[in-house]
Amino acid sequence: MSKRYTARKRDAAALALSLEKTVTDVARDLGVSPEGLRGWVKQAKTDRGEGPAGTLTTAEREELVRLRRKVREQEATIEVLEKATAFLAQDKTK
Known part of the structure; x- marks a missing residue:
């Protein structure tokens, strides 16, 4: 597994995608930066085939x-x- 996109990050992204909260609220609850969580969510969507073409x-x-x-x-x-x-x-x- 990549050093940059760990299981913890993947789990945090899944949580952010599953809740009815904003990414900022979830990031605050988890104690991570909102910008970082947004990147993890973007990568999670890409891994699921929902990202932009070519990513x-x-x-x-x-x-x-x-x-x-x-x-x-x-x-x-x-x-x-x-x-x-x-x-x-x-x-x-x-």
Whole structure:
């Protein structure tokens, strides 16, 4: 699970969506910032398929982060292999 969108935040968003109170009132009751709770509610709606088109769900965001990390690791490996190849090719010509 994402560090940024935890189960606590998901539960708070579900509570805000289920009550007949404003987000500000629910945030005050929970002791969180209204702006933060609004973001959590927005993410909860997106995760349920109710968000704006093109908005990533929590699972999609986590996968994107994982894939970007993997690409960086592979790029670093390729760079090392290229340097090693150049070094070995240079060594053979001597």
